[in-house]
Amino acid sequence: xxxxxxxxxARSVLFQVLAMAGLVGLVTFFGxxxxxxxxxxxxSFSFAFLDFPAGYDINxxxxxxxxxxxxxxxxxxxxxxxxxVAFFGIIVATVVGFLIGVMRLSKNFLISRIAVVYIxxxxxxxxxxxxxxxxxxVVNVLPHPKQALDIGFDxxxxxxxxxxxxxxxxxxxxxxxxxxxxxxxLAWGFTYYAKRVQAETGKIYPVFAIxxxxxxxxxxxxxxxxxxxxxxxxxxxKTFNFHGGIVVRPEFLALWLALSMYTAAFIxxxxxxxxxxxxxxxxxxxxxxGIRPNRTLQLVVIPxxxxxxxxxxxxxxxxxxxxxxxxIAIGYMDLVSTIGGITLNQTGRxxxxxxxxxxxxxxxxxxxxxxxxxxxxxxxxxxx
Amino acid sequence: xxxxxxxxxxxxxxxxxxxxxxxTLDDVKAHxxxxxxxxxxxxxxxxxxxxxxxxxxxxxxxxxxxxxxxxDSSKVEYTPTTGKTRFTTLASGEIDMLARNTTWxxxxxxxxxxxxxxxxxYDGQGFLVPSSLGVSSAxxxxxxxxxxxxxxxxxxxxxxxxxxxxxxYEPVPIETNEEARxxxxxxxxxxxxxxxxxxxxxxxxxxxxxxxxxxxEIISKEPLGPLVRHGDDQWADIVRWVLNVLIIADEKGVTxxxxxxxxxxxxxxxxxxxxxxxxxxxxLGLDRDWAVRALNAxxxxxxxxxxxxxxxxxxxxxxxxxxxxxxxxxxxxxxxR
Ligand SMILES: N[C@@H](CCC(=O)N[C@@H](CS)C(=O)NCC(=O)O)C(=O)O
Numbered sequence: 001x002x003x004x005x006x007x008x009x010a011r012s013v014l015f016q017v018l019a020m021a022g023l024v025g026l027v028t029f030f031g032x033x034x035x036x037x038x039x040x041x042x043x044s045f046s047f048a049f050l051d052f053p054a055g056y057d058i059n060x061x062x063x064x065x066x067x068x069x070x071x072x073x074x075x076x077x078x079x080x081x082x083x084x085v086a087f088f089g090i091i092v093a094t095v096v097g098f099l100i101g102v103m104r105l106s107k108n109f110l111i112s113r114i115a116v117v118y119i120x121x122x123x124x125x126x127x128x129x130x131x132x133x134x135x136x137x138v139v140n141v142l143p144h145p146k147q148a149l150d151i152g153f154d155x156x157x158x159x160x161x162x163x164x165x166x167x168x169x170x171x172x173x174x175x176x177x178x179x180x181x182x183x184x185x186l187a188w189g190f191t192y193y194a195k196r197v198q199a200e201t202g203k204i205y206p207v208f209a210i211x212x213x214x215x216x217x218x219x220x221x222x223x224x225x226x227x228x229x230x231x232x233x234x235x236x237x238k239t240f241n242f243h244g245g246i247v248v249r250p251e252f253l254a255l256w257l258a259l260s261m262y263t264a265a266f267i268x269x270x271x272x273x274x275x276x277x278x279x280x281x282x283x284x285x286x287x288x289x290g291i292r293p294n295r296t297l298q299l300v301v302i303p304x305x306x307x308x309x310x311x312x313x314x315x316x317x318x319x320x321x322x323x324x325x326x327x328i329a330i331g332y333m334d335l336v337s338t339i340g341g342i343t344l345n346q347t348g349r350x351x352x353x354x355x356x357x358x359x360x361x362x363x364x365x366x367x368x369x370x371x372x373x374x375x376x377x378x379x380x381x382x383x384x
Numbered sequence: 385x386x387x388x389x390x391x392x393x394x395x396x397x398x399x400x401x402x403x404x405x406x407x408t409l410d411d412v413k414a415h416x417x418x419x420x421x422x423x424x425x426x427x428x429x430x431x432x433x434x435x436x437x438x439x440x441x442x443x444x445x446x447x448x449x450x451x452x453x454x455x456d457s458s459k460v461e462y463t464p465t466t467g468k469t470r471f472t473t474l475a476s477g478e479i480d481m482l483a484r485n486t487t488w489x490x491x492x493x494x495x496x497x498x499x500x501x502x503x504x505x506y507d508g509q510g511f512l513v514p515s516s517l518g519v520s521s522a523x524x525x526x527x528x529x530x531x532x533x534x535x536x537x538x539x540x541x542x543x544x545x546x547x548x549x550x551x552x553y554e555p556v557p558i559e560t561n562e563e564a565r566x567x568x569x570x571x572x573x574x575x576x577x578x579x580x581x582x583x584x585x586x587x588x589x590x591x592x593x594x595x596x597x598x599x600x601e602i603i604s605k606e607p608l609g610p611l612v613r614h615g616d617d618q619w620a621d622i623v624r625w626v627l628n629v630l631i632i633a634d635e636k637g638v639t640x641x642x643x644x645x646x647x648x649x650x651x652x653x654x655x656x657x658x659x660x661x662x663x664x665x666x667x668l669g670l671d672r673d674w675a676v677r678a679l680n681a682x683x684x685x686x687x688x689x690x691x692x693x694x695x696x697x698x699x700x701x702x703x704x705x706x707x708x709x710x711x712x713x714x715x716x717x718x719x720x721r
Contacts, residue, residue, distance in 0.1 A: 040615075055540045057555045067543035144571045159571055160529060160554075240517075240528040240574050241554065250572065331557040337534070342557075345468045345535035348475070348496040 034351065049347045050075070056342050058333045060249060071343045078338030079360060085256050085334065086321040086364070092260035093320060094313075097267025104272050115268065123265035128326050130262050135254035135330045142250075145241055154234045154245075162248040163235035172226030179222030180215070187211035251332035255324065263320045267313060274309035275301060306379050314372035318365050325361070335360060408480055408612070408619035409669050412453055417461045420446035421473055421482040424464040424560045427585040428692045428699035429485060438462045441692040442483040444682040445504060445610050449481065449626050452674040457681035466559050468535035471496055474613060481623055483610040485579060487537045497614040501623040502631075504609050504685075506705040506714060508602035509541050510580035512587060515597050517574060522551075522601040529554040531564045531573035538578050541604040561586060579606050581693070581701060588698040622668050629657055629675045631717040633684035635708045640683035643676045657720050664720070685715070 004010045038045055054074040057067050062080040065073055104115035122130070139159050143149055148156040148163075156163045187210075194205040223230065235245030278301050286296040327334040328341060335357060344353040412418050422430045422442050430440040443462065451457035465473050465484060474482045475496070486492075487507075488500040513519050522545075532539045534557045546553055556573045558564040565586050568576040576583065580602060587593045610627065612620050633639075638646055638654060647658035655661035659672030668674070682688050689706065693699040707713025 055543060056534075057539070057543045057546075057553075059554050059556065067540075067547060139567065139570045139572045238527055240525075243527060328559075331534075331559070333557065337557065341468060342534050342539070345471065346491075346540070348471055348491075350472055350475075 038351065045351060047352055049343075049349050049352070052347070054343065055346065058338065060252065060333055071339070071347070074343060075335070075339040075356070078333060078335040081332065082321075082324055082327075082334040082364070085252060085259065085324050085327070085332070088256055089259040089263065089320050089324065090317050092256070093263035093267055093316070096260060096264035098271050100264060100268035101271025101275070104268060105275060119265045119268050122261055127258060127262040127323055128329060130258035131254055131326055131329060134258050135250060138250040138253055145237055148237065148242070154232070156235060156242060158242070159250065160241060161250050162253065163242040164246045164248070165232040165234045166244070166246045168231050168233050170229045170231065172229035175222040175226040176219040176229070179218035179220075183215040183218035186214050186218075190214070251327070251330050254330055255327050255332050259320050259323055262323075263316050266316050266319075270309055270312045270316065271305075274305035277308045278304045303379065310372060310376045310379070314369060314376075317368050317372065321364050321368065322361060408616045409453065409622065412480055416454065417459050418446060418450040418454060418481070419461045419463065419479040420449075421463045421465045421470055421479040421484055422446070423484040424466055424562065426485060426561050426582055427589050428697060429581070429585055439692070441505070441688060442485065444688045444692065445483040445627060446481065447681045448630060448678040449623055451677040451681040452626050452670060453622065455677060457677070466535070467533045468559065471498070474498065474611070477613070480619070481610055481612050485582060485608050486611060487606045488609055488611075489537060492611075498611045499614055499620040500609050500611045501620060502609050502627045503607040504627060505581060507579040507581050507606040507608050509538055509577060509604040509606060510583050510602055511599040512568070512576045512583040512596055513574060513599060515595050519599065522599050522603065523549055525553060525575060526551045527553070528574040529556055529572065530575045530577055531556045531558050531567050532577055533558050533561070533564060536578070537604065537606065542577055545603045565589070579608065584701055585693070585699045588700065618669055622670065625668060626678045628717040628720070629678055630685040630688065631715055632657065632720060633679055634686035634715075635710065635717065638679070638684060639687055640679040640681070643679040647676060653720050
């Protein structure tokens with residue numbers, strides 16, 4: 001016994017078992033407590049309500065939905081709305097963030113000052129205020145649909161949202177899709193080939209230009225070959241509102257812009273930090289080897305900077321996704337507003353709805369982390 | 385913000401000692417204050433006066449209950465709730481009763497486990513539109529944007545009514561009456577729909593009320609009343625009979641100021657209510673004068689109605705359905721015996 005106690009390994013196993021047992025005990029305790037207290041209140045714990053008709057309408061639905069569908073379907077509508085705003089938010093935040101981050105390092109005084117002002121102004125104001133401010137602006141400043149602002153391309157800006165033409169794909173549109181696939185395949189193959197040629201002969205092809213043109217041209221070719229199979233559905237004004245086309249509602253617009261701008265300010269700082277982390281000697285060395293400045297950036301600085309940037313970037317993506325739950329403040333019908341809002345309220349299933357919400361956000365975060373970890377491993381220094 | 389209440393409520397469910405077992409009456413007495421949930425603000429129905437105190441048709445019920453139970457109509461702690469937070473707030477025990485334009489429905493009664501103490505306003509859902517739209521019926525609203533408060537019967541009625549009448553619309557979900565007003569005024573929505581009383585109340589605060597019309601369709605029954613949690617019948621009885629007493633006094637034309645005088649008068653029902661005959665207060669767990677105090681708080685039902693939302697006020701509601709059954713309305717309190 002004593003000797004077991006003295007063994008370091010046995011001790012560490014013992015402590016881990018104790019810690020685990022404690023945790024399990026705590027969780028069980030709360031579980032029992034919850035069930036008991038719900039029972040006292042005369043409530044049961046059940047997910048059966050998910051199968052009942054939701055009874056409420058949702059304005060933005062990516063899948064077909066009406067009030068006779070179930071709460072489960074309403075949940076999916078909310079889930080997709082959350083995913084939508086997170087997806088577009090991450091894209092814009094990344095682009096703007098990199099831009100501002102690089103601007104901040106610019107030797108041009110004006111440009112770097114603009115970046116500093118952007119960062120300090122935006123990130124020091126709570127994101128909720130950004131959301132409310134943009135929403136207030138959109139709803140109060142933009143004109144009523146009757147006096148819609150015509151911004152060209154058959155698009156209209158109103159306080160009910162941005163209305164744009166919607167492409168309708170007819171028969172033959174699949175040819176364009178195949179064109180795109182082929183283009184992607186060719187681009188990938190060419191990149192591979194160009195790399196080999198460069199390694200063997202030192203000859204450099206304009207890979208980027210060639211790839212983009214192939215990826216763009218082939219679908220366009222398909223479009224004409226198939227006899228222009230896309231028509232545009234244009235929004236038209238009728239009595240109250242615009243109908244038809246794509247509508248980007250004020251709620252989405254406000255949430256999307258606010259989240260992107262806010263997160264971009266943090267990403268900018270991460271990017272700046274990442275670039276500064278690559279010692280200047282690297283650049284000098286590249287220059288000494290006769291590598292041109294933009295190639296230096298592309299081949300020497302950015303790959304090394306990315307290694308510093310990716311991990312904190314991941315947590316910014318997670319933040320953006322979680323912050324999207326502030327949607328409820330302006331009535332964007334995301335997860336929190338559907339399952340955690342109306343469904344919860346109409347059914348009174350607070351415990352169940354909250355559990356569902358927690359697990360879905362956890363899942364979102366884990367998925368993003370998983371992807372970013374994969375990417376991080378992909379670009380990390382392969383030591384030889 | 386809204387999540388806060390839900391989380392507090394969940395926290396209470398997870399950690400709290402089972403609050404529902406203890407008697408609410410004892411809790412209220414021990415605390416010395418009645419915790420009453422109200423709305424975040426609807427003109428006439430719930431608003432803060434110049435001293436920052438809550439007043440209105442709904443707080444008046446809280447005040448009458450506080451007067452009956454604690455002997456002082458000002459001993460009320462108000463918790464403003466939105467359409468969405470009200471039920472979690474009540475279920476978790478954060479408040480002792482809810483008086484907030486709340487419709488008595490099957491699922492709230494049976495599934496959410498609340499007891500409605502009665503009806504203090506018979507209402508129905510209506511539509512408010514700018515007259516400039518030239519709309520004369522709810523069925524003309526095809527393609528419109530509609531502001532609705534979420535977590536209400538309103539949004540369910542609306543979905544159902546428009547579906548059955550093949551009217552397509554864009555729902556614009558809103559949290560509070562004030563937000564709805566702001567969005568409606570900014571033109572985010574063409575229509576605001578909620579209980580007709582709430583529409584009249586909101587319209588009364590508009591700069592040009594005459595530029596807005598309430599459409600003729602009333603698409604639902606909305607019996608609004610105070611409610612408590614299931615499981616404490618004594619407490620439910622107290623709230624129910626305070627409300628009934630206010631209604632009976634209105635029926636008999638006894639004002640709050642007269643309550644004391646008529647206490648030993650010739651009407652035996654009033655004697656029972658006002659404590660000079662029998663021991664009805666004790667049956668509720670209260671003293672003799674509970675009803676006198678409840679009536680003194682803001683007067684009888686009719687006085688409360690006239691003071692806050694009646695035709696003399698800006699809200700300007702007629703008694704209509706809410707007149708006594710003897711006056712062509714459907715207000716009808718059970719006999720006090
Ligand atoms: N009676 C309906 C609707 C209640 C409701 O939300 N009414 C609005 C307008 S009358 C209200 O009280 N708003 C107050 C607030 O925003 O706090 C229900 O019980 O679901």
